[in-house]
Amino acid sequence: MLVVNNFYEFSWTSVSRTNSLTMMSSQQRFFSPCLFSSQYTIGGKFMCTLTAMHKTPIPTTSSRPATCNCGWRKKVKIVGGEDTEVNEFPSMAALVDKFTYDAFCGASIISEMYSLTAAHCLLRKKPSDLGLLVGDHILSTGNDTDAATLYKISDFIMHLEYDSNTQVNDIAIVKTVKPIEFSLEVGPVCLPFRHTWMDFFAETVTAVGWGFTDFSGNKSDTLQKVDLSVVANSYCASELPDPVTDQQICTYAPDKDACLSDSGGPLFWEDDEARKLNLVGIISYGIGCATDKPSVNTRVTAYLAWILSETTGNPWLKLAASDYFECVFLQMLFIALNRKK
Numbered sequence: 317m318l319v320v321n322n323f324y325e326f327s328w329t330s331v332s333r334t335n336s337l338t339m340m341s342s343q344q345r346f347f348s349p350c351l352f353s354s355q356y357t358i359g360g361k362f363m364c365t366l367t368a369m370h371k372t373p374i375p376t377t378s379s380r381p382a383t384c385n386c387g388w389r390k391k392v393k394i395v396g397g398e399d400t401e402v403n404e405f406p407s408m409a410a411l412v413d414k415f416t417y418d419a420f421c422g423a424s425i426i427s428e429m430y431s432l433t434a435a436h437c438l439l440r441k442k443p444s445d446l447g448l449l450v451g452d453h454i455l456s457t458g459n460d461t462d463a464a465t466l467y468k469i470s471d472f473i474m475h476l477e478y479d480s481n482t483q484v485n486d487i488a489i490v491k492t493v494k495p496i497e498f499s500l501e502v503g504p505v506c507l508p509f510r511h512t513w514m515d516f517f518a519e520t521v522t523a524v525g526w527g528f529t530d531f532s533g534n535k536s537d538t539l540q541k542v543d544l545s546v547v548a549n550s551y552c553a554s555e556l557p558d559p560v561t562d563q564q565i566c567t568y569a570p571d572k573d574a575c576l577s578d579s580g581g582p583l584f585w586e587d588d589e590a591r592k593l594n595l596v597g598i599i600s601y602g603i604g605c606a607t608d609k610p611s612v613n614t615r616v617t618a619y620l621a622w623i624l625s626e627t628t629g630n631p632w633l634k635l636a637a638s639d640y641f642e643c644v645f646l647q648m649l650f651i652a653l654n655r656k657k
Contacts, residue, residue: 387506387592402453402461405524407505407593408539411437411490411580412447412466419455422525422581423448424595425504428495430627433580434598434614435478435488443469448492451502454538455526463501467492473626475619482558486600487614488580489626505582508594512617516546516596521567521585523599525578544569544583544611552610556603563618565597568610583613 389404409431410419421437431448451463470493475485496502508514524541544567552566553559560566567583583597595616602611 386504387587387590387594388500388503389586389593403451403463403501405539405541405582405584405593406451406499406501406503407595408450408524408582410449410452410526412449414445414447419449419526421579422599423490424582424598425450425496425502426507426595426623427504427627428498429491431490431492432595432598432616432623433488433490434486434600435474436480436483436486436600437580438472438474438488438490439480441472443471446472446490448490448496450496451499452539456537461501463499465497465502467494467496469493475622483601483612484559484561484563485614487598487616487619487622489623505584505595506587506590506592507620507623508585508596508617509620511587511594511596512620514617515549516565516585517548519546519585520544521546521583521596523567523578523581523583525581525599542569547610552612555609556612558612560612563615564600565613565615566610567597567613 386407388406407425409423409425411421411423411433412419421433423431423433425431446469448467448469450465450467451461453464454460469490471491472488473491474488478485478487498504520543522541522543524539526536526539547566547568549560549562549564549566552564565583578599579601581599582595583599584593585596586593597613597616599611600613603609
């Protein structure tokens with residue numbers, strides 16, 4: 317999706333011809349070009365350029381629109397991991413039991429009202445018994461960051477087809493009573509609408525959480541991060557007793573892993589082009605911690621439609637979703653037209 321002002325010209329060049337499109341955009345500032353190649357060609361290359369033509373200068377000091385901003389990373393023990401910088405991951409949150417004050421599961425902020433977590437974290441729980449902790453770093457202190465805030469939870473939605481035996485569809489949405497206040501230290505992660513075609517095989521993802529630093533050890537008081545590699549689902553299935561579906565994504569790294577109480581937390585993947593963090597996985601389960609077996613996570617790209625159907629009133633999600641579904645529709649239409657030839 318491209319944000320534009322006033323006038324823009326979009327042109328693309330293929331082997332056979334050059335096409336150009338000049339349009340005016342005075343109120344709608346978003347343009348989503350979708351290019352698809354014919355399934356009957358043997359392949360080729362294309363090049364596209366976008367040139368903005370402003371009649372009047374656009375101020376460069378204005379702040380970026382809040383409705384189109386996500387996935388920023390503030391740069392200034394998961395097993396084998398390391399401490400994060402304070403508020404390095406603004407979308408990181410934790411589910412807190414109001415009776416024990418225990419941050420027992422992780423979560424990821426996706427909008428002012430909604431966060432994603434694992435469904436198994438909410439088994440035998442009531443919304444009134446929980447809080448959503450955002451902006452924290454060291455759980456036991458109150459002076460490491462001014463951003464730490466605990467929000468009451470009004471409701472949560474577990475996936476209706478969640479299977480507690482196999483952990484398939486291990487995803488849930490948490491809604492807060494009041495909107496989460498965004499800042500440089502607290503804000504939403506990007507949902508991977510632009511990357512639904514990727515399986516993320518061999519990509520590096522970052523797991524984040526306050527979970528145990530060892531299967532038989534203690535929980536980390538300081539937020540931890542660890543880089544893991546995405547492995548093929550076929551390999552993952554061959555190593556584990558339970559089936560692994562396309563709705564799951566597996567990770568592995570020697571002597572590194574998520575562990576107990578990291579469940580529900582994020583697998584972040586950074587888009588090299590946009591430099592934004594995307595939530596591609598939700599930590600689900602593994603056999604022990606940092607063993608020679610891969611861990612299984614919920615694949616977020618498989619649940620984008622479900623997330624949208626269960627959340628309301630968020631302009632950024634609507635904007636990202638309209639861009640995503642428009643491209644999907646155009647691709648389906650393109651394929652259907654080519655089949656008629």
